[in-house]
Amino acid sequence: MNTIIAQITQDPLENEKIFAQAGEILRAGGLVAFPTETVYGLGGDAFDEDAARKIYAAKGRPSDNPLIVHIADKADLYKLSREVTKEAELLSEKFWPGPLTMILKKQPSVPSTITGGLDTVAIRMPVHKTAMEMIKASGVYVAAPSANLSGKPSPTRASHCIHDLKGRVDMIIADDTVDIGVESTIIDLSSEVPTLLRPGYITLEQLQEVLGHVEVDPAIKGAVVPDGVVPKAPGMKYKHYAPDASLSIVEGEPDAVVAKINELVAEGMKAGKKVGVMATEETKGRYPEGIVRIVGSHKDEATVAHNLFAVLREFDELKVDLIYSEGFSTEAVGTAVMNRLIKAAGHTIIMA
Ligand code: TXA
Ligand code: MG
Numbered sequence: 001m002n003t004i005i006a007q008i009t010q011d012p013l014e015n016e017k018i019f020a021q022a023g024e025i026l027r028a029g030g031l032v033a034f035p036t037e038t039v040y041g042l043g044g045d046a047f048d049e050d051a052a053r054k055i056y057a058a059k060g061r062p063s064d065n066p067l068i069v070h071i072a073d074k075a076d077l078y079k080l081s082r083e084v085t086k087e088a089e090l091l092s093e094k095f096w097p098g099p100l101t102m103i104l105k106k107q108p109s110v111p112s113t114i115t116g117g118l119d120t121v122a123i124r125m126p127v128h129k130t131a132m133e134m135i136k137a138s139g140v141y142v143a144a145p146s147a148n149l150s151g152k153p154s155p156t157r158a159s160h161c162i163h164d165l166k167g168r169v170d171m172i173i174a175d176d177t178v179d180i181g182v183e184s185t186i187i188d189l190s191s192e193v194p195t196l197l198r199p200g201y202i203t204l205e206q207l208q209e210v211l212g213h214v215e216v217d218p219a220i221k222g223a224v225v226p227d228g229v230v231p232k233a234p235g236m237k238y239k240h241y242a243p244d245a246s247l248s249i250v251e252g253e254p255d256a257v258v259a260k261i262n263e264l265v266a267e268g269m270k271a272g273k274k275v276g277v278m279a280t281e282e283t284k285g286r287y288p289e290g291i292v293r294i295v296g297s298h299k300d301e302a303t304v305a306h307n308l309f310a311v312l313r314e315f316d317e318l319k320v321d322l323i324y325s326e327g328f329s330t331e332a333v334g335t336a337v338m339n340r341l342i343k344a345a346g347h348t349i350i351m352a
Helices: 010-029 048-058 074-079 088-094 129-138 158-165 204-211 252-272 301-317 334-344
Strands: 004-007 032-034 040-047 069-072 102-103 120-124 171-174 186-187 195-198 244-251 275-280 291-294 322-326 349-352
Touching: 004 010, 010 032, 010 129, 010 171, 010 334, 032 129, 032 252, 040 069, 048 322, 069 195, 074 120, 088 204, 158 171, 158 301, 186 291, 195 244, 244 252, 244 334, 252 275, 252 322, 275 301, 291 301
Parallel strands: 004 171, 032 171, 069 120, 102 186, 244 322, 244 349, 275 291, 275 322
Antiparallel strands: 032 040, 102 120, 186 195
């Protein structure tokens, strides 16, 4: 398949042509990868079951893993959900458009192909201008998982989408203004108690400020998932965000962490391995060996969120065998950072 790669520029008229073409492709049942404020999405018409099947095929994703439906108008909430709760109204007022996905009981018209057979649907109204304009130009609801091949880190740069999806989709809209870098916060509002299913830029505390009590799905609570606990967001059960290399997180006092990582790097290199280090602004000068990349600053977890997937992908490109990362505080978006990092590490945490 020939993939059109369209670059968003400063020229509004040129951009409009891109949105019109993307809209045409979506209406015809094709696939378009597009930027959002969180990560790139792989979009198709949510009400076209063939388009949904194409999304699963292009990603190599299991079809029991439901997709998020992206809308450009808050009123569409009622067209997709048969039971828009008070909580959903409050949250959409406060956080939409933005990086929040709500799970609600679906309208019968929402095809079960995109809900993985569930009676609920995931809905999000993104704030990114390109996403918004594209959805509007298409006139359809846009079902979109993250635009990575299944099991790979989510794409946060156009080059990531091109790497994973060139030849597999009709169009990629290149616009490297993806800001947040980790996927949206997901809250389930379809059952009695609102439940956080995936941490993101919008924090549990922010949700609680609006709703009062919010449960946290036990599957995402700590570093170790208790035996027999199945996450409520089907996608959270897969080994996700995984780089090719074996990633370990080193936790402890900052100085001890640096010393431990240096020890592990030396050990790896002695064994003939190519070793990567995910360092920070605070520690960058302190790793004399290995391939060192700076992921962000401990002072602001948002900087780490922004770069995390790009650094993991860069290590893949460099074909490193082992990656050692410092651990991060779980303040604010740090919860989402550690949730993704722990999954990428397959729960390997080393105490310094
Ligand atoms: O930021 C984001 O949310 C990005 C951008 C493109 O919007 N999208 C994204 O989609 O991360 P995806 O497919 O990679 O992750 C969607 C998650 C999966 O874990 C899926 O299982 C869960 O949402 N999900 C979707 N529908 C659900 C439902 N009805 N009930 C529970 N979980 C659901
Ligand atoms: Mg994903």
